[in-house]
Amino acid sequence: MAWAVQQVRGSGVVEAAVSMDVGRDSVVMASVTEVDASGTPFIGAAPVIVQSVVPNDGFVVRVRAWAGWPQPIDVRITALNLSSDPGAFERHDGVDVYKGAFVHRFDIPGATPQSSFIASIAEYHGAPHMGAAMLQVHSVAPRFGEVLVAGNVDWHEQLPIRLTLVGKRP
Incomplete structure (x- = not known):
């Protein structure tokens, strides 16, 4: 299975274009977690939620997440392409x-x-x-x-x- 990670900063709706080998019919799951200044994930006070995951032709997965904090925070979006190992x-x-x-x-x-x-x-x-x-x-x-x-x-x-x-x- 192929996976990719992208770190973004934001508050409210946060979007990322994650680069990975996908097409529009690929099965891609994503998670989002808060990260500290060094990029280490942790469960903080801010609720973070994946809202939508859209694989597109052209090697990009668009991920929309929500970071429920009044000031911008760093979050890490991890996308997993389950189609890359179809027998699993x-x-x-x-x-x-x-x-x-x-x-x-x-x-x-x-x-x-x-x-x-x-x-x-x-x-x-x-x-x-x-x-x-x-x-x-x-x-x-x-x-x-x-x-x-x-x-x-x-x-x-x-x-x-x-x-x-x-x-x-x-």
């Missing part, structure tokens, strides 16, 4: 239209509560798109024969989204 994980995509809180059901034969899955969310207009809406994945719950993904689309009307679920069955 299974991938499932679901495209639907949501507004507000939602639960999306993926039918996955053989899934159990012991399965391990993670999910990403992006606006979807024929391809992943980073728009102005705040999109959140709240919970991923593997169950017998299915995986439920709970989240929220904070937008004034229904919005097409793509959920990407990546993981392994036991």
Whole structure:
């Protein structure tokens, strides 16, 4: 699996264009953490949240995060391209239209509560798109024969989204 790291400084909405070998159909997950002056990650008082991850053709992943602190802080965004080792994980995509809180059901034969899955969310207009809406994945719950993904689309009307679920069955 390929990964890349980029450090940025900001307050409120923070965006980064992370360079890595991806295309628009790549499965990319990202995390964000506060870092000190030497670049060492730590859990500080500021809440930091990944809002959107959009792989683009042309070797760039756009990541939007939120740093909940009144003054600019340093954060590190780490992006992981799960598509670079396709045999390591299974991938499932679901495209639907949501507004507000939602639960999306993926039918996955053989899934159990012991399965391990993670999910990403992006606006979807024929391809992943980073728009102005705040999109959140709240919970991923593997169950017998299915995986439920709970989240929220904070937008004034229904919005097409793509959920990407990546993981392994036991």
